[in-house]
Amino acid sequence: MIGTIFKKAPHTPPHLFAPNALYMLTASTFRSEPFMQTTERKLNWIKTFLTSAEMYKWEVVAWVVLDNHYHAVLKAPDSADNLPKFVASYHRFTARNWNEEDHASGRKVWWNYWDTCIRSEHDYYNRLRYTFWNPVMHGLVTDPNDYPFSSYKVFLSKWKVKFNFTNMEEVKNVPEF
Numbered sequence: 001m002i003g004t005i006f007k008k009a010p011h012t013p014p015h016l017f018a019p020n021a022l023y024m025l026t027a028s029t030f031r032s033e034p035f036m037q038t039t040e041r042k043l044n045w046i047k048t049f050l051t052s053a054e055m056y057k058w059e060v061v062a063w064v065v066l067d068n069h070y071h072a073v074l075k076a077p078d079s080a081d082n083l084p085k086f087v088a089s090y091h092r093f094t095a096r097n098w099n100e101e102d103h104a105s106g107r108k109v110w111w112n113y114w115d116t117c118i119r120s121e122h123d124y125y126n127r128l129r130y131t132f133w134n135p136v137m138h139g140l141v142t143d144p145n146d147y148p149f150s151s152y153k154v155f156l157s158k159w160k161v162k163f164n165f166t167n168m169e170e171v172k173n174v175p176e177f
């Protein structure tokens with residue numbers, strides 16, 4: 001099932017840095033509750049997120065989803081003005097879905113989201129690495145390839161020239177949970 005979702009997922013060629021168009025997005029569940037602890041929930045988040053991105057014309061470059069938060073790198077449509085609507089659409093959909101499953105009508109599922117416009121190619125690569133290495137940072141795996149809920153494998157398969165993540169700088173302004 002993961003494979004099917006990944007194959008359908010549109011991905012921007014990662015080697016193209018676009019000024020004033022690339023964003024890093026992070027969001028957490030309310031009170032960091034592990035609402036996405038199960039595989040089913042993570043897959044549901046992935047599917048819903050990718051569908052919304054397509055609807056709102058945000059091109060997905062990279063993403064990772066964990067039990068209580070996610071990080072993503074995306075390319076905006078002509079304007080980034082619809083970002084709040086885009087995020088609200090899949091937050092609303094997942095919240096409604098999971099609250100129905102848990103018989104918890106009206107429960108607050110999502111807390112907040114943070115977005116940063118990526119200003120340089122260097123920063124772009126730092127943030128891609130940050131996204132893919134996040135499961136390692138959170139102590140879940142030692143190799144980012146072993147984490148099933150990120151777009152790292154897709155990224156590597158589409159990145160024809162081997163991407164070099166060494167000698168990159170730490171990204172410090174991303175909220176973590």
Ligand code: NI
Pocket residue numbers: 066069071134138176177
């Ligand atoms: Ni994280």
